[in-house]
Amino acid sequence: AQSVTQLGSHVSVSEGALVLLRCNYSSSVPPYLFWYVQYPNQGLQLLLKYTTGATLVKGINGFEAEFKKSETSFHLTKPSAHMSDAAEYFCAVIRGKLTFGTGTRLTIIP
Amino acid sequence: GAGVSQSPSNKVTEKGKDVELRCDPISGHTALYWYRQSLGQGLEFLIYFQGNSAPDKSGLPSDRFSAERTGGSVSTLTIQRTQQEDSAVYLCASSLHRTSTYNEQFFGPGTRLTVL
Numbered sequence: 001a002q003s004v005t006q007l008g009s010h011v012s013v014s015e016g017a018l019v020l021l022r023c024n025y026s027s028s029v030p031p032y033l034f035w036y037v038q039y040p041n042q043g044l045q046l047l048l049k050y051t052t053g054a055t056l057v058k059g060i061n062g063f064e065a066e067f068k069k070s071e072t073s074f075h076l077t078k079p080s081a082h083m084s085d086a087a088e089y090f091c092a093v094i095r096g097k098l099t100f101g102t103g104t105r106l107t108i109i110p
Numbered sequence: 111g112a113g114v115s116q117s118p119s120n121k122v123t124e125k126g127k128d129v130e131l132r133c134d135p136i137s138g139h140t141a142l143y144w145y146r147q148s149l150g151q152g153l154e155f156l157i158y159f160q161g162n163s164a165p166d167k168s169g170l171p172s173d174r175f176s177a178e179r180t181g182g183s184v185s186t187l188t189i190q191r192t193q194q195e196d197s198a199v200y201l202c203a204s205s206l207h208r209t210s211t212y213n214e215q216f217f218g219p220g221t222r223l224t225v226l
Contacts, residue, residue: 036217043114043201043217090153097143097166098203098215100153 002027002093004074006101014109019063019078021104023091026072033074034092035065036100044090050074061085083108112136114218116202122224123192131187131221135204142185143205143215144169144177148198156200159185160207192225199223 007022025031032051036044048059055067061084065076074091086108091101115134123129135142144156146169155169159179170176174192179185189196199222203215 041219043219044203045217046214049214094213097155097158097169098145098153099155102152 002031002095002099004033004091004093004099004101006089006091006104008104009102010105010107012107012109013081015083016080019076019081019085019106021076021089021091021106023065023074023076023101024072025074025091025093027093031093032095033065033067034094034098035059035063035074035076036090036092037061038088038090038103040087047076047089081106081108083110114202114204114216116200116218116221118221119219120222120224122226124226125194126191128188128190129192129223131189131200131223133185133187133202133204133218135183135185135202136216137183138206139204139216140182140207141205141213141215142179143203144185144187145201145203146198147201147220151198153201156187189223192223194225197223197225 004025034049035047048057050057050067058064063078088103088105090103092098117132142159146154157177158166161182162179174190177187199220201220202218205213205215
């Protein structure tokens with residue numbers, strides 16, 4: 001079975017600081033991994049995805065994530081947080097249907 | 111349309127009543143998914159459609175839940191005899207087609223269901 005674990009249900013960072021949201025996966029086969037963002041009262045929006053090829057993937061809004069097979073990780077980063085980044089972030093793995101992590105709520109401190 | 115749409119955006123109902131939630135996928139998308147987002151349970155898969163058939167219903171929590179899709183487009187999720195634990199946001203997603211591996215899913219804004 002495939003699953004993802006997100007470490008930290010709440011993360012707070014200061015505006016301009018590094019954002020790091022952690023995701024570890026368990027999979028018996030090479031996974032396809034996603035990060036989704038959910039703004040208040042909105043649906044899920046795809047930030048970025050890893051399927052095959054380059055292990056460092058860049059997404060929208062300045063986010064990127066690196067697939068590290070040796071660490072079974074797919075952490076999401078952004079060099080400089082912006083107030084508009086405040087949202088809930090979900091890591092997910094797919095095999096037909098998406099299996100989501102429990103989510104991390106990101107708060108930006110002015 | 112430009113994106114996945116869902117209606118209603120909010121639904122408040124009394125315990126024991128039936129509700130219908132609607133999803134309009136992106137035009138041309140043959141695969142359609144329903145998910146539920148609730149406190150304490152996170153995001154859960156409910157059911158998947160390929161065209162009008164539902165090869166994967168494994169996430170439906172009970173026989174009070176059912177879904178159909180007609181014309182390979184609009185889908186309706188029906189919850190009969192609603193219970194308070196059914197309160198959640200119900201999300202619909204669509205994708206071009208489903209393979210055994212990956213296909214990007216586009217999500218609607220969800221329907222927030224509150225059962226009093």
